[in-house]
Amino acid sequence: MTTQDPGARPGEALIRALPKVVLHDHLDGGLRPQTVLELADAAGHPLPAADTDSLARWFRDAADSGTLVRYLETFSHTIAVMQTADNLARVAREAVLDLAADGVVYAEQRWAPEQHLAGGLSLDEAVEAVQAGIDDGIAAAAAEGHLIRVGQVVGAMRHADRWQEIAELAVAHRDRGVVGFDIAGPEDGFPPSRHLPVWRFLAEHDVPVTVHAGEAAGVDSIAQAVHLGQADRLGHGARIIEDIAFVPHGDLGDGALSDDGQGGAADLGRLAHWVRDHQIPLELCPVSNLQTGVAPSIAKHPITRLKELDFAVTLNTDNRLMSRTSMTHEMMLLVDEAGWTLDDLVDVTVTAAWGAFMHHDERRDLVEQVVLPGFQKVEGALV
Structure with a gap:
């Protein structure tokens, strides 16, 4: 999409009004701090803070450790309060309402049911x-004037062998x-090759697959996800950048290099070519990736260069509680710190819509009837 002003810089109010698509948002990573407090009190679960603001800060600070292992430890508290049907339903309902209030029109909520059985629930x-x-959340959001569609992505914990x-x-x-299947948890040491028959089973039953890869582990993890796991999308995938060599003033004449969008050239390795050639969506999560040490800053996050190289880049929140983030916040950071424009935001949103785990005609309707009209409305406000 080309706007009338390709360099337009939208402000926060306009970004908040944009239609958004989020493919990578963890149910157990997006609780409201007040909900954690209330449910923990009822369950007798001790927390590291006693009020809403302090608890929110604790989650953010603990997640700011710079390692995925420490980041994942914060989930012990959210999972602890999600062990009954009522609590799970409440958390899911509130997640839908919070996403809808942020302008999200399509979302996939991923979570690992096997972690929520301590209260006696079965997986089903x-x-x-x-x-x-x-x-309930979709109905309540509609009553407030927000239309949103939400699907579940159920995940298996990599280390649990279920x-x-x-x-x-x-x-x-x-x-x-x-709407789909995922594997999550400790990435390094628990590759898709651990349970090869699972991927054939999912393919035989036409279940879409996304695999956490390219976050804590590198290129080999991504290769296994796409070749063995047959991943339709990559959860994060940021470290595909490690299979790309950047040349400051490369010669583009031989056709072997790609314009890197920054006055130089990029020499893609075979896996990077595979991911780009097949337009496998990358579920990139900038704020979370900073917390786990994947990137040093928003300005230097691989998302911008990968987008400039025509990878199928999508923008996501990952864990809204731990990262104290939202889709509006992620977009604003890219605008303010990485120089993104409205065109960049529409590109990643449309890519996400086309990568959603639903049928082709439904994706087309989402793009043509919801996403593009929403951006055109905001574009009109900028002109």
């Missing part, structure tokens, strides 16, 4: 509870709210 009951909350069981759960609920 846990999925059903989350779906009930999602349905991959086949969760894959079967995804198949069982494929037409009842579940």
Whole structure:
């Protein structure tokens, strides 16, 4: 899409009004701090802080450690309060409402049902509870004038070896709210090759797959995700940048190099070419990636260069509680610190819409009837 002013810089109010698509948002990473306090009190679960503001700061500070392992430790508190059907439904409902209030029109909520059975729920009951909350949230958002569509991505924890069981759960609920399958948790040391039959099973049952890769581990992790896991999308995928050599003043004449968008050239390795050639969407999460040490700053985050090189880049929140973020916040940071324009924002939003785990005609309707008209409305306010 080309706006009338390709260099237009939208302000926060306009960005908040934009339609947004988020493909990588963890249900157990997006709780409201007040909800954590209330549910923890009812469950008798001790927390590291006693009031909403202090708890919110604790989550952010703990997640700012610079390592994925320390980042993941913060989930012990959110998961602890998500062990009953009522609590799961409440958290899911509030997540939908919070996303809708931020302008999100399509979202996928990913979570690992196997981590929510301590209160006696079965896997099926846990999925059903989350779906009930999602349905209530969608209805409540509509009553407030916000239309949003939300699907579940159920994930298996890489280190827990219940991959086949969760894959079967995804198949069982494929037409009842579940839109895809994921593996999450410690990436390094737990590759897709750990349970090869799972990927064939999912493909045989037409279940879309996204795989956390290219965050804590590098290029080999991404290669396994796309070649063995048959991933339709990459959860993060930021470290595909490690398979690209940047040349400050490269000669583009031989056709072997790509314009890197910054006056130089980029020499893509075979895997980088594969990911780009197949336009496998990258579920990039800038703020979270800073916290886990994937990038040193928003300005130097791989998202901008990968977008300039025509990778299928999408923008996501990952964990809104731990990162104290939102889609509006992520967009504003890219505008303020990486020089993004309205055109850049529409590009990643349209890419995300086309990468959504739903049918082609539904994706087309999302792009043509919701996303593009929403951006055109904001564009009109800029002119």
